[in-house]
Amino acid sequence: MSKCNDGLMHIGKLAKEAGTTTRTVRYYEEMGLICPECRSSGGFRCYSHEQLARLRMILSLKEMEFDLEHIKVIIDKREKHKTAGELAHDILEDLNGRLREVGEQIAHYKHVRETLTQTIASICACLPCDLRVEERLCPACQTLNQPTCQSVPFFHSPSTAETLELKL
Amino acid sequence: MSKCNDGLMHIGKLAKEAGTTTRTVRYYEEMGLICPECRSSGGFRCYSHEQLARLRMILSLKEMEFDLEHIKVIIDKREKHKTAGELAHDILEDLNGRLREVGEQIAHYKHVRETLTQTIASICACLPCDLRVEERLCPACQTLNQPTCQSVPFFHSPSTAETLELKL
DNA sequence: ATCAAACCTTAACGTAACGTCAAAGTTTTT
DNA sequence: AAAAACTTTGACGTTACGTTAAGGTTTGAT
Numbered sequence: 001m002s003k004c005n006d007g008l009m010h011i012g013k014l015a016k017e018a019g020t021t022t023r024t025v026r027y028y029e030e031m032g033l034i035c036p037e038c039r040s041s042g043g044f045r046c047y048s049h050e051q052l053a054r055l056r057m058i059l060s061l062k063e064m065e066f067d068l069e070h071i072k073v074i075i076d077k078r079e080k081h082k083t084a085g086e087l088a089h090d091i092l093e094d095l096n097g098r099l100r101e102v103g104e105q106i107a108h109y110k111h112v113r114e115t116l117t118q119t120i121a122s123i124c125a126c127l128p129c130d131l132r133v134e135e136r137l138c139p140a141c142q143t144l145n146q147p148t149c150q151s152v153p154f155f156h157s158p159s160t161a162e163t164l165e166l167k168l
Numbered sequence: 169m170s171k172c173n174d175g176l177m178h179i180g181k182l183a184k185e186a187g188t189t190t191r192t193v194r195y196y197e198e199m200g201l202i203c204p205e206c207r208s209s210g211g212f213r214c215y216s217h218e219q220l221a222r223l224r225m226i227l228s229l230k231e232m233e234f235d236l237e238h239i240k241v242i243i244d245k246r247e248k249h250k251t252a253g254e255l256a257h258d259i260l261e262d263l264n265g266r267l268r269e270v271g272e273q274i275a276h277y278k279h280v281r282e283t284l285t286q287t288i289a290s291i292c293a294c295l296p297c298d299l300r301v302e303e304r305l306c307p308a309c310q311t312l313n314q315p316t317c318q319s320v321p322f323f324h325s326p327s328t329a330e331t332l333e334l335k336l
Numbered sequence: 337a338t339c340a341a342a343c344c345t346t347a348a349c350g351t352a353a354c355g356t357c358a359a360a361g362t363t364t365t366t
Numbered sequence: 367a368a369a370a371a372c373t374t375t376g377a378c379g380t381t382a383c384g385t386t387a388a389g390g391t392t393t394g395a396t
Contacts, residue, residue, distance in 0.1 A: 120264065127253050180371095180372065211362080344390075352380100356380105
C-alpha cells in the first residue's frame with residue numbers, strides 16, 4: 001500500500017509541517033543539522049516526528065537570527081550536559097550574546113535612519129532650486145545661509161564637489 | 169620622475185583617501201559605478217579628484233545602505249535632470265523609500281529582540297532544574313504552573329517535544 | 337495493471353559585496 | 367641596480383537558500 005507508513009513522512013510533508021521548504025531541509029542536511037531516519041527503497045528521505053521536532057528547533061533558533069553554524073553548536077550542546085539547569089546556563093550565554101548583537105543592529109539602523117532623515121531634510125531645501133545640477137549653491141541655500149547642497153555628498157556633481165574641496 | 173603626476177593617483181591612494189579598499193574600488197568598476205580616468209603605460213589605473221568625489225558619493229549612499237544596483241540608478245539620475253530641484257524631487261523618492269525600509273528593519277529587529285528576551289526569561293526559570301534534558305517538566309515549571317520548558321522549542325529534546333505533541 | 341499526476345532525487349548555477357590569496361608585472365625608493 | 371611597495375588579472379570563498387534541469391518514484395485513479 002504505502003511505502004511510507006510507520007508515521008514516517010517524506011521531505012515535502014516534513015517541510016510543510018515545519019513551515020519551510022524542501023530545499024531548506026536538504027540544505028540543513030548538507031550542513032549536518034538534520035538527517036533523515038532512513039531512505040525508502042527508491043531513495044526518498046523518510047523522517048520521523050523526532051526529526052520534525054528537531055527541524056522546528058532549528059527554525060525557532062533561526063527566528064532569533066542565529067546563523068546555521070551557531071545553531072549547530074547550540075543544538076549539539078543538548079548532548080553535552082547532564083541536567084537541564086546546566087544546559088540552560090550554557091545556552092543563556094548564546095542567547096544573551098545574541099541579544100546584545102541584536103541591540104547593536106537596532107542601534108546601527110537607528111543611526112542609518114538618522115542619516116537618512118537629515119539628508120532628506122537637506123535635499124528638501126533644494127526642491128525649489130532652478131539651477132543646473134552642476135551649479136554650486138541653490139538660491140535657497142544662499143538665502144538660508146545653509147550649506148545644504150554641499151552637505152549632501154552625492155547631490156552635487158563630482159566636479160562641483162571637487163571645486164569645493166580645492167577651495168578648502 | 170613620477171609616472172603618476174597631474175594630480176592623478178593610483179588605486180591605493182584613491183581607496184585610502186575615500187576610506188575604503190582597492191578591492192572595493194575594482195569591484196565598483198566591475199559593476200559600472202566608477203572607472204579610472206586613464207591607465208599608466210604599465211597598466212595601472214589612474215584617478216582624478218573627480219573620481220575620488222564620485223567614489224565618496226557612492227560610499228555616502230552606501231552608508232544609507234542602498235545596494236549597489238540602486239546606487240547606480242541614483243547616480244545616473246544626476247544626468248537625467250536639468251535642474252537641481254527636479255533632481256532633488258526624484259532622489260527624495262529613493263530616500264523616503266529607503267527610510268521606510270529602514271524603519272521596517274528596526275521593527276523587525278525589535279521583534280527579534282522581544283523573542284529573545286522572552287526566551288531568556290523562560291530558560292532562566294530552568295536554571296535550578298536537576299532533571300536530565302530528556303525529562304519533561306522542570307520542578308520549577310511545575311511549581312510555577314508555567315509551560316516554560318515546553319514553550320522553548322529548542323530547549324527540550326526532540327523526543328520530548330514529540331511526546332508532548334502526540335498528547336495534544 | 338496501467339497510467340498520469342504529484343512527488344522525489346542529485347547536480348549545479350545564481351545571489352551581494354566584497355575578502356583573500358596567488359603569480360606576475362610596475363613604480364618608487366634606496 | 368636591486369629591493370620594497372604597489373598594482374594587475376584571475377579565481378575561489380562567503381550565507382542560506384531559490385531556481386531550473388533531467389530524470390527516477392509513489393500514489394491515486396481507472
